[in-house]
Amino acid sequence: MHRATVKRNVVYARRNRRAFRLDVYRPRGARADARVAAVVLVHGTTGDPSPKDWGVYVGWGQLLAAHGLAGIPFNHRGLGVDVRTALAYVRRHARALGVDQRRICVATFSGGVPAGLAVALEDQSIKCALIFYGAPEPRRLRPDSPPIFAAKAGLDSEFINDAIDVLHRRAQEIGASVQVVIHPRGVHGFDVRNHDARSRAILRQAVAFARARLE
Numbered sequence: 001m002h003r004a005t006v007k008r009n010v011v012y013a014r015r016n017r018r019a020f021r022l023d024v025y026r027p028r029g030a031r032a033d034a035r036v037a038a039v040v041l042v043h044g045t046t047g048d049p050s051p052k053d054w055g056v057y058v059g060w061g062q063l064l065a066a067h068g069l070a071g072i073p074f075n076h077r078g079l080g081v082d083v084r085t086a087l088a089y090v091r092r093h094a095r096a097l098g099v100d101q102r103r104i105c106v107a108t109f110s111g112g113v114p115a116g117l118a119v120a121l122e123d124q125s126i127k128c129a130l131i132f133y134g135a136p137e138p139r140r141l142r143p144d145s146p147p148i149f150a151a152k153a154g155l156d157s158e159f160i161n162d163a164i165d166v167l168h169r170r171a172q173e174i175g176a177s178v179q180v181v182i183h184p185r186g187v188h189g190f191d192v193r194n195h196d197a198r199s200r201a202i203l204r205q206a207v208a209f210a211r212a213r214l215e
Helices: 055-066 080-092 110-122 158-174 197-214
Strands: 004-015 018-027 036-042 070-074 099-109 128-132 148-153 178-183
Touching: 004 055, 004 080, 018 036, 018 055, 018 080, 036 055, 036 080, 036 110, 036 197, 055 070, 055 197, 070 080, 080 099, 080 110, 099 110, 099 197, 110 128, 128 197, 148 158, 148 197, 158 178, 178 197
Parallel strands: 036 070, 036 099, 099 128, 128 148, 148 178
Antiparallel strands: 004 018, 018 070
């Protein structure tokens, strides 16, 4: 988990005198000039000024780096414009950040799912998307949308789980690729709050899903 080198607090945008920052977790031992595939992490909405520093996103960054990917958590306001701006920055500065701008996945969590997934679905260069315990907007799904991995918490709200189910049904109707996995006893935020074998299995599946599509 700690096999990562980290570039912290990179300013990707400034708005109303506020700096918006991201971190880049890369595999320890990767050459400085190596371009590694990246997973951009869209946190849930919150009033905290820097969710990227929460343990959950630090952990995700380390986990991805341990599996040969770059994990990039960034602070945002729950708006699509922030997600698009962060992605544009990562691509524009890919060489300096040590990532491959052609191989990017978007991982979304909780209240960050609506904006994060919407941007991922409109951006034809995104290779795949991950959804964790958040409510997607199924109408944005197209047959040629990037593959989606969706993780449900069995004890989460009906609103969130119903939205994931609707997305899955729509995918089956139109031929889009959506894989749904369930933690039957999981709560909202189960990747942090449920320390059990099922949580660990879902994390392994999510990372494997991303790696396979970022090769």
